[in-house]
Amino acid sequence: MSAIEVRGLVREFKKGPRAVDGIDLTVAEGEIYGFLGPNGAGKSTAVLMLTTLLPPTSGTATVAGFDIVKQGPQVRASIGAALQEAALDRFLTGREHIKLQGSLHGMKGADLKQRGNDLLERVGLTDAADRKVGGYSGGMKRRLDLALALLHSPRVLFLDEPTTGLDPQSRSALWDEVARLSREDGVTVFLTTQYLEEADALANRVGIIDHGTIVVEGTPDELKAEVGRSSVEIEPHDAARLADLERALTPFGEPMVTRGTSASIRLNEGVGDVTAIVRALDAQGIVVHQLRLREPTLDDVFLEKTGRSLEGSGDNDEDETPSA
Amino acid sequence: MTGFSHWLTAVKGITWRQSSSFFKNPALVLPSLLFPMLFFAAFAGGLSDLNRIPGFDYEPGYTTFQYVFVLFQSSMFGGIFIGFAVARDFENGFARRLMIATPRRSAIICGYGLAALVRSAFTIVFVTIVALVAGINVLGSPGQIVLLFLLALTSNILGSLWALGIAFRFQTLSVTPLMQIPFFILLFLAPVYVPIQLLRGWIRHVADVNPVTFLLEGGRALMAGTTGPIVTAWLVILIGGIVLGIWSLTGLRAAEKR
Numbered sequence: 316m317s318a319i320e321v322r323g324l325v326r327e328f329k330k331g332p333r334a335v336d337g338i339d340l341t342v343a344e345g346e347i348y349g350f351l352g353p354n355g356a357g358k359s360t361a362v363l364m365l366t367t368l369l370p371p372t373s374g375t376a377t378v379a380g381f382d383i384v385k386q387g388p389q390v391r392a393s394i395g396a397a398l399q400e401a402a403l404d405r406f407l408t409g410r411e412h413i414k415l416q417g418s419l420h421g422m423k424g425a426d427l428k429q430r431g432n433d434l435l436e437r438v439g440l441t442d443a444a445d446r447k448v449g450g451y452s453g454g455m456k457r458r459l460d461l462a463l464a465l466l467h468s469p470r471v472l473f474l475d476e477p478t479t480g481l482d483p484q485s486r487s488a489l490w491d492e493v494a495r496l497s498r499e500d501g502v503t504v505f506l507t508t509q510y511l512e513e514a515d516a517l518a519n520r521v522g523i524i525d526h527g528t529i530v531v532e533g534t535p536d537e538l539k540a541e542v543g544r545s546s547v548e549i550e551p552h553d554a555a556r557l558a559d560l561e562r563a564l565t566p567f568g569e570p571m572v573t574r575g576t577s578a579s580i581r582l583n584e585g586v587g588d589v590t591a592i593v594r595a596l597d598a599q600g601i602v603v604h605q606l607r608l609r610e611p612t613l614d615d616v617f618l619e620k621t622g623r624s625l626e627g628s629g630d631n632d633e634d635e636t637p638s639a
Numbered sequence: 640m641t642g643f644s645h646w647l648t649a650v651k652g653i654t655w656r657q658s659s660s661f662f663k664n665p666a667l668v669l670p671s672l673l674f675p676m677l678f679f680a681a682f683a684g685g686l687s688d689l690n691r692i693p694g695f696d697y698e699p700g701y702t703t704f705q706y707v708f709v710l711f712q713s714s715m716f717g718g719i720f721i722g723f724a725v726a727r728d729f730e731n732g733f734a735r736r737l738m739i740a741t742p743r744r745s746a747i748i749c750g751y752g753l754a755a756l757v758r759s760a761f762t763i764v765f766v767t768i769v770a771l772v773a774g775i776n777v778l779g780s781p782g783q784i785v786l787l788f789l790l791a792l793t794s795n796i797l798g799s800l801w802a803l804g805i806a807f808r809f810q811t812l813s814v815t816p817l818m819q820i821p822f823f824i825l826l827f828l829a830p831v832y833v834p835i836q837l838l839r840g841w842i843r844h845v846a847d848v849n850p851v852t853f854l855l856e857g858g859r860a861l862m863a864g865t866t867g868p869i870v871t872a873w874l875v876i877l878i879g880g881i882v883l884g885i886w887s888l889t890g891l892r893a894a895e896k897r
């Protein structure tokens with residue numbers, strides 16, 4: 316049985332766009348699925364539907380084997396979620412949040428206490444547990460939110476941009492924890508992100524979403540292999556020879572736009588060609604000052620599929636309705 | 640864990656959270672006590688000469704007459720204030736936590752409702768102590784007084800259910816006037832300052848059919864140990880509870896669909 320199964324899911328807002336416009340996806344048990352897309356792509360809307368907070372306009376989905384529309388209570392009992400904006404009560408302490416969250420899941424007594432302490436320890440909040448959340452930093456709030464999502468040991472975990480706004484240290488700590496949950500506890504993780512590195516580092520499989528549709532899906536390696544080709548950027552020792560350099564490179568791949576002092580091409584075949592390039596340049600007496608080889612990234616995948624770069628793309632530079 | 644015991648644990652959790660953030664926050668506690676006190680002081684103090692006007696025949700006296708009004712008013716408004724808390728929870732996203740983690744969401748209504756009851760019970764105790772010091776006359780039997788408090792407390796549920804229905808539907812603090820105004824109107828179109836027999840003209844006609852009239856008159860009768868529309872008062876609670884219960888449940892369903 317797959318942990319998440321989505322067929323033709325659509326959500327249309329009354330006076331807004333089709334935020335999610337017919338997505339299909341399957342997430343296997345224990346898998347980490349990365350849902351990657353720019354601002355306004357429809358990531359949160361998809362998460363809200365899968366967590367039963369928002370009914371779909373059309374389409375179906377099951378989570379942990381339960382229908383998100385017809386079996387809301389069973390879905391909710393099987394999932395944990397840390398939404399994009401960590402919803403905390405600033406007058407309650409961390410520990411009080413644990414108590415409330417536990418009771419919502421029907422947990423109480425010594426079990427709850429033990430589990431709560433373990434989780435607070437695991438997210439590094441033991442010392443801050445009895446302080447009011449109003450005084451927590453952004454990173455602490457996120458960590459508490461994660462602990463709350465894990466409290467009832469859910470089989471499926473939804474994390475909506477869990478590392479946005481975290482410093483690099485907290486980010487990698489969270490990555491470790493998510494990876495551990497999947498590896499050791501077999502938890503299925505559905506994670507949305509705007510960060511390529513995050514999807515690349517963490518996800519077993521990635522779906523790239525743009526304007527409410529999944530433009531491509533696969534393992535990070537598959538996706539990169541599909542775009543396929545590495546690129547090389549070369550800076551000549553003598554800037555006057557840039558034009559010669561560009562000409563000499565044309566047999567090896569298509570030119571790419573670059574800064575004025577160097578030339579770049581997307582290589583035709585595998586990385587093996589670099590020696591051939593160097594030899595060719597040598598033959599023409601072009602001295603290489605610097606040579607950089609770039610592996611394809613998920614950004615190249617995004618660029619290839621949408622014609623835009625993921626970084627800096629999204630709501631603001633697009634022709635869609637502005638978000639409130 | 641069975642479904643029901645899980646549900647009950649969730650209700651208790653929500654009640655506990657709501658009550659503890661209330662009692663830990665003086666900015667919430669103080670107004671909820673001052674408000675009824677001001678009323679009481681203004682009317683029972685300022686208008687107590689009404690005792691002597693012809694036709695005022697409420698045996699325990701004017702202060703007691705007003706005490707019953709303040710009792711119901713503060714209890715109902717204790718219910719309405721829970722709507723403010725819920726609207727705030729929706730505004731800052733906390734409601735999502737409850738909605739996502741609570742398998743049976745009716746627990747959310749019951750949890751908030753119970754929290755409103757706790758809060759009103761607290762206010763009622765406070766108002767009653769002050770009223771006793773101010774010198775109200777309790778002529779009803781202990782059984783009648785228990786019934787009076789039950790009536791006041793359950794009228795709190797009407798306020799809660801109404802305000803919850805609004806909060807679920809609009810999910811913003813900007814509609815809090817909508818929660819209060821209908822209750823203000825109902826309360827002031829009831830025999831607040833003088834017994835119903837002394838009301839004249841259109842206000843009398845309105846008061847005659849205003850459900851709050853039955854609550855106040857019923858409550859005052861219990862306090863005085865006399866007869867009055869006590870059964871009708873309970874019918875108001877029962878019917879109002881059913882109608883407003885549906886109102887708040889359908890509101891919750893609407894909230895689930897947003």
Ligand SMILES: Nc1ncnc2c1ncn2[C@@H]1O[C@H](COP(=O)(O)OP(=O)(O)OP(=O)(O)O)[C@@H](O)[C@H]1O
Pocket residue numbers: 328329330331332333334352353354355356357358359360361399509635636637638639
């Ligand atoms: N409640 C709503 N009413 C109307 N439109 C909405 C609503 N919620 C989201 N939208 C719109 O739906 C689209 C998708 O929004 P969504 O929040 O799912 O994007 P996202 O991928 O999570 O973006 P971000 O990375 O900024 O969180 C956006 O155009 C947004 O403006």
Ligand SMILES: [Mg+2]
Pocket residue numbers: 358359360399475476
């Ligand atoms: Mg989002």
